[in-house]
Amino acid sequence: MGTELDRNILVYFENRFVPLREARVGILTHALHYGTGVFEGIRGYWDADQQELFLVRPRGHYARWRANCGILNIDLPLSTPELCELTVELVRRNRFQSNLYIRPLAYKSAERIGVHPDEQDAFAVVALPFGDYLDSRRGLHAGVASWRRVEDNAIPGRAKICGAYVNSALAGDEARRNGFDEAIFLTESGHVAEGAACNLFLVREGKLITPPVTENILEGITRASAMELARQELRLEVVERRVDRSELYVCDELFFTGTAVEIAPIVRVDHRPVGEARIGPVTAALRKLYADAMRGQLPAYRKWVLPVYHPAAAAQAA
Numbered sequence: 001m002g003t004e005l006d007r008n009i010l011v012y013f014e015n016r017f018v019p020l021r022e023a024r025v026g027i028l029t030h031a032l033h034y035g036t037g038v039f040e041g042i043r044g045y046w047d048a049d050q051q052e053l054f055l056v057r058p059r060g061h062y063a064r065w066r067a068n069c070g071i072l073n074i075d076l077p078l079s080t081p082e083l084c085e086l087t088v089e090l091v092r093r094n095r096f097q098s099n100l101y102i103r104p105l106a107y108k109s110a111e112r113i114g115v116h117p118d119e120q121d122a123f124a125v126v127a128l129p130f131g132d133y134l135d136s137r138r139g140l141h142a143g144v145a146s147w148r149r150v151e152d153n154a155i156p157g158r159a160k161i162c163g164a165y166v167n168s169a170l171a172g173d174e175a176r177r178n179g180f181d182e183a184i185f186l187t188e189s190g191h192v193a194e195g196a197a198c199n200l201f202l203v204r205e206g207k208l209i210t211p212p213v214t215e216n217i218l219e220g221i222t223r224a225s226a227m228e229l230a231r232q233e234l235r236l237e238v239v240e241r242r243v244d245r246s247e248l249y250v251c252d253e254l255f256f257t258g259t260a261v262e263i264a265p266i267v268r269v270d271h272r273p274v275g276e277a278r279i280g281p282v283t284a285a286l287r288k289l290y291a292d293a294m295r296g297q298l299p300a301y302r303k304w305v306l307p308v309y310h311p312a313a314a315a316q317a318a
C-alpha cells in the first residue's frame, strides 16, 4: 500500500508547512490516549495526459470534517474553502505528480493525564503518494465479522472519530487472519452495516440497495457519488433500506465503496459465490464511471474534482 515513506515531504502542522520528520506530538497528547480526534481521507488522482492532479470532492470531505469535529467540540479555525486552498498549496509545494491520499486530522492536543477534554485543539494535513488500498481488480472475498458495528449512542460511526477505528481495526484484523480480504459489519440488531473502512452495496433484481445512514454507517462520500452515478448514468433505482445478512448470500452483485477502496467488487462472501463469482455488469460500469469522473474526464462531474495545477484551464474545459 503506497510507496516508502519520504520524511522530507512537506506537511501542514501547527499552522505551518514543515517536513514530515518534524511533525511530532508529545507522548501525553490527549488524542493519543483517548482517541479524541476526527480525521478525513481524500484522494488525489494524477492524470499524465492532462498533466493535472485532481482532488476528489475536497469540499464535501472538508464540510463533513468540520461538521463531525463539532461532535467532539473540536474547533477548526479554517472554513471549507480555506481548507481546500491549503490542500492545493500543500500539493503544489510538494510538486506531487502521482496519485495521493490526503489525511486531515483534528485532535484534542492538551498534554496531560485525564479523560475530560478541554478547549486545546490542533489540526494537521498530510498528503502522501498512494497506490491501491486493496487489490480488488479480480474481486474480493469478504467475511462477516464477529465484531458488531459501534453504535451511534456509544461512539458515532458517522464521524471518522479516531477512537471508533478500534472497532474497524478489530474487524479488519479478524477478517485477514481468517483469510478474507475485508470485513463486513453487522449492527447490534443483526442487519448489514458496512465494511471495516468502506460502505457496502448490493444489486438485487436490477436495483442498487445500500443500508441507510441510520444503520451506524459512515456517511460515505464515495457512497453518495456511486448513488448519483447509478441514478444519472445507469438509470438504476437506488434504494436505501435495512439489509438482512442472508441477502448477502442471494444477491447478484456486491461491492464496497470508499475513498481508499474506490469501487471494489466482492465476488465471494463467507465462502459463498456472489452471483457467478465474477465482477458483475453494474459494478464494472460504476467502476469505470467513477474512475473517469474522478480524473476529470466526465464534464458533468467536473463539479466533484478540484484541479491543483491549472485551475483556470480546467474551469474552461468544464
Ligand SMILES: Cc1ncc(COP(=O)(O)O)c(C=O)c1O
Pocket (backbone or CB within 6 Å): 041, 160, 168, 194, 195, 196, 197, 198, 199, 217, 218, 219, 220, 221, 222, 223, 257, 258, 259, 260
Ligand atoms: C468506516 C468507514 N465507512 C465508510 C467509508 C467510506 O467513506 P468515504 O467514501 O467518504 O471515503 C470509510 C472511509 O474511510 C470508513 O472509514
